[in-house]
Amino acid sequence: MSGLSQKPWIWSYLAALAAFGATMIVSGGQGGGSLFFAALTFASFAVIVGVGQMFVITLGPGNVDLSIPATMTLAATLALKFMDTNTSLMLPGLLIALGTGTACGIFNFGLILLLRIPPIIATLSSSFLFQSLAIWSNRGLRIKPPEPLADFATGGLVIPNLALVAIGVAVVAWIVLERAIVGRWILATGQNMRAAQLSGVPVNGVRFGVYVASAILASLSGFLLANFSGGANLNMGAEYMLTSIAVVVIGGSSIAGGNSNVPGVCGAALFMFLLVSMLNSYGFGAGARLILTGVIIMMVVVFASKRKYAA
């Protein structure tokens, strides 16, 4: 038990559980199943982008991927436009989304490496470009996803299909981070890039992989989100900029890098959604909901840092 309470990620699950319980108290236990289903669905998008952001943040101070929302929008727009509700083009559509993500990631890291500018500025400027590309290709049209994809994204037995995808992503990420040599490389790079380089870690290769992976995960999440919500729109990714950073931090990863955990990201994603639905069920308006979300994020951070000092 003492081992379990040492794990930073346990708190995000406790918080998620508390938010779920508090909602159930109001509703008198009604609708628990559907809330559970909705939470898993919406948390899935956040988990997929959050895992990508987590790898980026692990690389150390200054590493944040601000292009995630733009990448999501661009990938979803291009893919849906290509498929054009045509069922036979579903697989190529997915490949186009992921390909777009790959290209975005390569572009991001190209800027970081070639211009030697801080990643936050590189991803910021490229996100402006991606956003413009999406606007240009979208032209205000809202193309519906092919029927089977929409069914897949909204359906599921007991647990949503999307949650299965998210769990798959999380498991792979956990294996990469905890069990593979690459994970050690990423952590080493985040703790001290110079030291990692001197000890033979292919630092630039690691950073390249991480930025591309983050963009690919963003494009996957964007693709699923567009299929889920019946089409891509231009600000569909907007909320995921803050969310992707928030789930990483609430999940107990160090914002200074070099220390990350995947289970925390999942718990934090559940918590973020359940928190909003809890505030909804208590009848708070949009304003109060935002304020409480902010206050709770900060409280979690203050609380987390306190435990670190105590240890």
Add this chain to the structure above:
Amino acid sequence: MTRDQLRILLPVLSLAVLLAAVFYLQPRTMSYFGLNLLFNLAIPVALATIAQMMIIMVNDIDLSIGTFVSFCACVTATFVHDTPLLGYSILAIAILAYSAIGAVIHARGLPAIVVTLGMSFVWSGLAVLILPSPGGASPEWLQTLMKSKPPLVPMAIIAATLIALVTHLFVKRSSFGVVLQGVGGNERALERAGWSIVKLKATAYGIAGLFGALAGMALVGLTTSADANIALRYTLLSIAGVILGGGEFTGGRVSPIGAVIGALTLTLAASFLSFLRLSPDWQIGAQGAILILVLAVRLLVSRREER
């Protein structure tokens, strides 16, 4: 030339090139009215960029400035317009809150990026509470000031020059400004010299809050109304402006004049494309492209220096 002068040269040149291109494409902008139109919306961006610069100067980064400016705009368009005394008190309290956040971030050793991220939810929630739907009205004097037409030089240019000069004198020429830069440069050395870092950070955040509030007020003076999302883009624009103006994320190396020029450049970049008759779809992209271009040139320049 000193290093500071060299640092400012590139932003000045990039603004000049962009301005020349605009003049070439649309000679009619080379007038009092044209210049005012080009740079009008740059004033709030410049003020927000200075606010961001104060935070970057002490080695932090502020993800909440856009929502804070929106919040201040909402307060200005409602409370300051209806009940000025209450309105100004709210703005003053908000500035104090900014300062308190700076103190808490340092005292508890919290990551600024996360705390300001949390605060961005709070400010935007408050803004939604004050103004659930777009509306409000600008205080009379503010509108008159922002839309005034001084002789010879347009208001936008005067305001930008004034902002740049005042902050330059404060940050670069006053002894207190240099101490503040020192927080970003070498915190520990300052602490050993007997300065309280908590107080210094609180001051830097407080000044940032002041400029954020001014940005919100200027924005309302220009647009004559507000809404809760009016300035969300300022968070990213202000970071880009500081960097474009020769600032760096660490070491307290910032340039107030450069930051104002960076803000002007980004604003101009957006209108540049409409003169090229390219579709407005590319406006945001143009800001990104110009940012990348300037940074690429900066890299070439600094490489030559190294040789």
